Amino acid sequence: MAKDYSSLTNDVLEKVGGPDNVIGLFHCATRLRFRLKDKTKIDAEGIKSVPGVLGTVDDANGIQVVIGNDVKNAYIAIIEEHPEIAENAGGTVEDGERQQAETNPVKRLLNMLSAIVGPAIPLIMCSGLVSALLVVLTRWGGLSPESSTYAILNMAGTGGLYFLPVFVAYTSAKRFGCDIMTSVFLGALLISPALISLTEAGEFVDLFGLPVKTGNYTSTLIPSILTIWAYSHVEKLVDRFVPDAVKFVFRPLVSIFIMLPVMLCVTAPLGNYVGTLLNDAMAAINGVAPWASVLVIGCLAPLLVLTGMHLALIPLVMTLFATVGYDNMLFVAFIGLNFSQFGVALACLFKSKNPNLKALSLSCAITAFFAGVTEPTLYGICVRMKRPLVATWITCIVNAIFCAIFSVKVFQFGAPSFFTMPIFLSPDGSMGNFYFAIAAAVLSIAVAFISTWVLGFDDSVYGESKAEA
Known part of the structure; x- marks a missing residue:
């Protein structure tokens, strides 16, 4: 049954203080991001109870509402039904400055980085995947590095960062x-x-x-x-x-x-x-203890995504790609996070008898495995039932230890998923790093699935309650 986006968005708008309280609206891969005149009008618990909403994230200038992969449809529904919001998209500079002055400096910085870096990430990821595809074509497809096809694809592959x-x-x-x-x-x-x-x-x-x-x-x-x-x-x-x-x-x-x-x-x-300072700091850490960076970020990965703080690390990651040519911390740590959400969703799908959770789990599993998008599972399953979040944390730590031991690296910008595994192919032609990355993904799925199954969960929060799993 298709979602009623009009009903969903109108309910959300009512609980953020109404259309008149919205001075800006945009969306990322899974979230509607509202900039509001008055944050005190937000009914966060009410928003979470709206059918189709997976969760909320506090924002310095308003609130972020997690919808999932079909967030664009919800965004379009608001714009079409409320032209006054479309006209005021982005709000006024004066309102933005006033709100920023009232917020924590760290939150201001994170929201600024999110707004600046976020829109560019999908394009940079696509560019990185073209480079990864180029490695596959030259290694196994017989494509000559001297050909014009190679030159054009290489132009597209390097253009995202260039x-x-x-x-x-x-x-x-x-x-x-x-x-x-x-x-x-x-x-x-x-x-x-x-x-x-x-x-x-x-x-x-x-x-x-x-x-x-x-x-x-x-x-x-x-x-x-x-x-x-x-x-x-x-x-x-x-x-x-x-x-x-x-x-x-x-x-x-x-x-x-x-x-x-x-x-x-x-x-x-x-x-x-x-x-340069950021890169030198990372080089110093990697020189003394190469395992430290991925271990620290791996342990913090769920918290980073839940708060949006992972975007604050993107500048450092881009510096690493531009200088040393690989990332050995953020996207490596996210092998554990991204594939753990597939394992968590899969365990819920097979163990739960609640039809609402089973339907959600199937959608979340597909999204996490094939696209590396974790918010639907994190907010829709882990945060709502709590114990799957513990399973996620366990998995991220196990993956970080594994990747630290075997020095796994990412050579192209991209979130780990089934379709993006070529980002782990080394440009020098060696296959060891790629095999270790696959092993880390399989390990993460297995640990997340077993941990979720063993820890159990209470699926009564989805209605049609059954006995606790």
């Missing part, structure tokens, strides 16, 4: 409320071949006598974020002094002339320096 400063400039502009086209222009300048070629002239060149540190900003994240943050303030300053009659042309012109030295002398080098 053009990262441009993607981030766009999402940063939306987040900071400044002109999008000028922001994208600044992001594109960071990866201009003309700027990169200046590295041949030495470590520093000059711009009107100001020292410009040369560098290659392709595949970087932080330089672009800092640049657009600075531009958002420059744009406001320029707005005050440029007459309205000539703003159409002179506002971007004056802004760019100001931002060129700011970007090339301050924000881009500073962002690059921060990225």
Whole structure:
């Protein structure tokens, strides 16, 4: 039976304070994300009781409502039935600033990273999968590295990270409320071949006598974020002094002339320096104890996803891909999390006699195994019944220990799942890492399934209660 998205979204809107309380709305892979004028109007428990809602996550500027894979349909239902929300999507800059001033600085940072990095992740993952496919085609498909087909696929495979400063400039502009086209222009300048070629002239060149540190900003994240943050303030300053009659042309012109030295002398080098520090810190940890990073993140993986804090680690992961060429912590740890949710859902599917849980478990199992999307299982099953969450934690720790012992690495950006296993193929042609990754996935499924079965669960929360499993 098809979901009644109109009823679902209207119930949710009522419990977030009504359409008039919504100043912004967007969605990620599984969640509706509301920005609200007044958070005190939220009825979180009421939202969780709405049929079709899997759970909620607190947000500095509102609330995130977990819907699942069909979140886009719920989003469309709201936009179509409430044009006033569509018109005010993103809210006003003043409201956003007011709300941010009232929230915890850590939450502000995490929400900022989520808003900036989140929209770019699916495209970067697709690009990484093209690179993984290219490895498969050259290794077993007979594709020649000298062919034009290889060159074109390689262009698509490396493009996701190469053009990262441009993607981030766009999402940063939306987040900071400044002109999008000028922001994208600044992001594109960071990866201009003309700027990169200046590295041949030495470590520093000059711009009107100001020292410009040369560098290659392709595949970087932080330089672009800092640049657009600075531009958002420059744009406001320029707005005050440029007459309205000539703003159409002179506002971007004056802004760019100001931002060129700011970007090339301050924000881009500073962002690059921060990225280098992060990479050096990881290199130091890996040099002393290569197992430590994946073990720490593995133990925290469920908490990171439940709070959205895993997005805060994306800049570090991207730095690792751009420098050493692999990630040995976040996505490796997420072998345990992603495949554990398949094991948990599978155990619930076979053990429970509750038809509502069985239907949910089947959907969650498919989503986790084939797409690596864990929120439906985490919020719809683990959080609601508690003991499957313990099984998830056990699995993540076991996987982290296994991956630490065998030094498992991810060579392409992507969330572990059945279809994305080629991200573990080493570019040097060796197969050991790939086999260990498969073993880690199988181990995670088995541990999660057995732990969930042994610990049991109370499926009465789904209605039509049976005896406790």
